[in-house]
Each structure stands twice: as structure tokens, then as C-alpha cells.
Amino acid sequence: MGIQELLSQFHAVASDPSAQKNAYLAKGKKIALTAPVYTPEEIIHSMGIVPMGVWGGDLELKESKKYFPAFICSIMQSLVEIGMRGTYEGASAIVIPSLCDSLKVLGQNWKYAVPSIPFIPMTYPQNRKPEFGADFTRAGYERVICDLEKVTGLRFDPARLDKSLEIYNEHNAVMRDLSETLSGHPEILVSQRSDIFKSAFFILKEEHTALVRSLLSELKTRPAGPEKIRIMTSGILADAPALTGILDEYGMQVAADDIAAESRQYRVDAPQGNDPLDRLVQKFRAMDNCSVLYDPEKKRVAFVVEEAKARKARGVLVILTKFCDPEEFDYPLIKRACEANKIPCIIVEVDRQMVNYEQARTVIETFRDLLSQKQIITGV
Numbered sequence: 001m002g003i004q005e006l007l008s009q010f011h012a013v014a015s016d017p018s019a020q021k022n023a024y025l026a027k028g029k030k031i032a033l034t035a036p037v038y039t040p041e042e043i044i045h046s047m048g049i050v051p052m053g054v055w056g057g058d059l060e061l062k063e064s065k066k067y068f069p070a071f072i073c074s075i076m077q078s079l080v081e082i083g084m085r086g087t088y089e090g091a092s093a094i095v096i097p098s099l100c101d102s103l104k105v106l107g108q109n110w111k112y113a114v115p116s117i118p119f120i121p122m123t124y125p126q127n128r129k130p131e132f133g134a135d136f137t138r139a140g141y142e143r144v145i146c147d148l149e150k151v152t153g154l155r156f157d158p159a160r161l162d163k164s165l166e167i168y169n170e171h172n173a174v175m176r177d178l179s180e181t182l183s184g185h186p187e188i189l190v191s192q193r194s195d196i197f198k199s200a201f202f203i204l205k206e207e208h209t210a211l212v213r214s215l216l217s218e219l220k221t222r223p224a225g226p227e228k229i230r231i232m233t234s235g236i237l238a239d240a241p242a243l244t245g246i247l248d249e250y251g252m253q254v255a256a257d258d259i260a261a262e263s264r265q266y267r268v269d270a271p272q273g274n275d276p277l278d279r280l281v282q283k284f285r286a287m288d289n290c291s292v293l294y295d296p297e298k299k300r301v302a303f304v305v306e307e308a309k310a311r312k313a314r315g316v317l318v319i320l321t322k323f324c325d326p327e328e329f330d331y332p333l334i335k336r337a338c339e340a341n342k343i344p345c346i347i348v349e350v351d352r353q354m355v356n357y358e359q360a361r362t363v364i365e366t367f368r369d370l371l372s373q374k375q376i377i378t379g380v
Contacts, residue, residue, distance in 0.1 A: 013199035053201025074352035083114035187225025228253035235319035256311035291326035315344035
């Protein structure tokens with residue numbers, strides 16, 4: 001299978017999740033919706049249920065406004081809007097973590113807005129690293145297991161969780177390899193890169209791993225295309241076609257990302273161990289460098305700078321989801337750290353309801369010109 005055919009497959013999955021949902025339902029599979037950011041998909045997968053990511057969509061908000069104030073993350077609002085329109089019908093449950101205030105509100109509102117799909121909470125601790133935090137995380141996982149058994153009639157088996165953890169670890173590894181490989185292949189468009197990452201939420205991980213392996217095999221046997229402007233992206237979401245289209249138009253290449261819906265998902269593997277549920281706990285315990293994970297030291301700031309340097313990014317583009325407080329709090333620190341390291345850093349604000357991206361276009365065009373001048377002056 002050639003590169004373009006593979007890219008077309010990723011695009012088909014990313015652009016039409018409903019088709020994937022209906023195909024799995026037609027095969028007799030049960031589906032559990034998984035809300036951002038770190039829902040324990042491995043548990044769902046191990047029970048023979050298809051975990052299907054729901055990160056909202058680009059659409060006008062109408063009915064969901066009954067449940068949310070205007071100044072809340074549009075990912076949550078659009079997720080409920082889509083649910084109220086019946087798009088998710090057929091799913092057995094939705095699992096929603098509690099890693100930010102908006103997610104906590106989402107879970108409570110979902111129960112009333114979309115009563116046909118049961119809400120299962122995944123309550124994470126803020127202090128995830130101490131032993132008491134690990135115990136709290138495990139109790140949250142056990143609650144998810146119990147609720148999934150009730151709504152699906154399926155049983156949890158620790159041995160199957162062990163197998164699912166290995167499947168997810170393998171997928172993590174190929175996605176990390178993919179990110180590094182794409183950094184050396186500017187001919188792959190930003191929009192195509194987005195399709196590859198986005199599609200991972202809508203099909204079983206073993207199926208996605210096979211497609212990514214095929215793409216990697218093709219890419220590693222061909223020379224890189226013409227050089228583009230290398231940037232690093234950071235934020236929660238960066239999948240809007242209008243946004244990725246602008247980046248492609250201005251000759252930019254994502255050399256690295258710190259996007260919650262992209263590479264942040266794949267940084268940490270479940271360690272080896274005898275207790276599969278504890279392995280999952282230790283995975284969450286080891287996670288860092290994310291705006292929604294409690295970190296008084298703000299290690300994410302240094303991570304962004306060092307990752308940008310390692311991937312030879314000329315600048316950092318922060319894609320801020322409007323009204324996302326955790327990201328807003330981190331941005332000034334990232335901006336200062338980038339400036340201290342002479343890495344240009346700009347911000348564009350995005351919203352699931354956005355139709356016109358002309359303001360973002362102006363910012364990105366200016367950024368392109370700044371980075372082009374920097375290359376001329378410094379030779380990098």
C-alpha cells in the first residue's frame with residue numbers, strides 16, 4: 001500500500017468517526033466513548049469494548065447552551081451538542097475524567113442532556129505521585145470497571161488487561177516513532193499529520209498500529225521532500241482543517257508537538273509488573289508535562305523549550321483553546337522561557353465554533369515572515 005493510499009485511509013477515519021462507530025456496531029461490538037484527556041482506554045479495550053474518543057467537533061452550538069455558560073471550553077460544549085443531536089447513539093457509555101473544572105461540569109450535565117448514554121466518571125487525584133494518590137487512582141479505575149460491567153454485561157479479566165497494556169505500549173512506541181520520522185519528512189502536510197493522530201481515537205489501537213507501521217515502512221525508504229519552516233505546536237487541540245490548511249499554505253512543518261490530543265497521549269508506557277491494574281496506576285503516576293496534570297514546578301515549560309531545540313524547531317506556536325484555564329495559566333511561562341532561549345513564540349486562540357480563521361491567518365503569516373527572517377540572519 002502506497003503512502004497516498006495510507007494517508008487517504010487515515011483521512012477517511014479522522015473525518016467520519018460515525019462511519020467507524022456504525023461499522024463496529026454492525027460487527028456486534030460494544031462502544032464506550034472516551035472524553036479528554038487521559039481516559040483509561042486500556043480497561044475498556046481489555047473488556048472487549050471499543051474505546052472511541054470524543055473531543056467535540058467544529059459546529060455551531062445551540063442546544064448545549066442550555067447547560068453551559070458562554071465562557072467554558074467549547075470542546076465540552078460541542079461534545080454535548082453532538083450527543084444531543086443523537087450522533088453518539090449506539091454507544092454503551094461515556095467515560096469522563098475529572099482533570100479540569102470543565103470536565104467535572106461536563107460529566108454532571110451529560111447525565112441530563114444525553115440520558116440515553118450512561119455517564120461513568122473517572123475521578124483522578126490531583127496529587128497523583130504519592131502513595132495515597134496511587135491508591136485513589138486505583139479506586140477510580142475499579143469504579144470504572146464496576147460501572148462498565150453493569151452497563152455492558154461484560155466481565156473484567158486482569159489477564160486481558162495485561163494484554164491490552166502491551167497493545168497500548170506498542171501503539172505508543174509507533175506513535176513516538178511516527179512523530180520523529182515525520183519531523184524528517186516535510187512533504188507530509190500538517191493536515192495529513194493531523195489526520196494520522198486524530199484517527200487513532202476512532203479505531204482499535206491494534207488496527208491503527210498496523211496502519212502506522214505500514215506508513216513508517218514507506219517513509220523510511222524514501223528521501224525527504226523540500227525543506228519547510230519547522231515549528232513546534234503546543235495546546236489541547238490542533239485539528240481544525242481551516243487551521244492546518246493555513247499552516248500548509250504558509251509552508252510550515254510540525255517538527256514536534258506538545259498537543260494533548262496528539263503526542264501527549266503517547267509519552268508514557270505502562271511499566272512491567274505482576275498486577276495489571278497497578279501497572280496502569282503507575283503509568284498515570286509517571287505522567288508529566290501537561291497543563292491538566294498538577295505540577296507546582298511547571299516542568300512542562302522546560303520540556304517545551306528542550307523539545308523545540310531537539311527537533312530544531314525555529315519557533316513555537318501555542319494553539320490556545322478558548323477559555324481553557326490550565327493552558328492560559330501556562331502560556332506566559334512558556335512565552336518567557338522561549339524568549340529567554342531566543343525561540344520565537346506566538347499564540348493563536350481557537351474555538352470549536354470558529355468559522356473565520358482570518359485573524360489566525362494574519363498571526364501565522366507574521367510568524368512565517370519572522371521565522372524566515374530569523375533563518376536568513378542566523379542560518380538556522
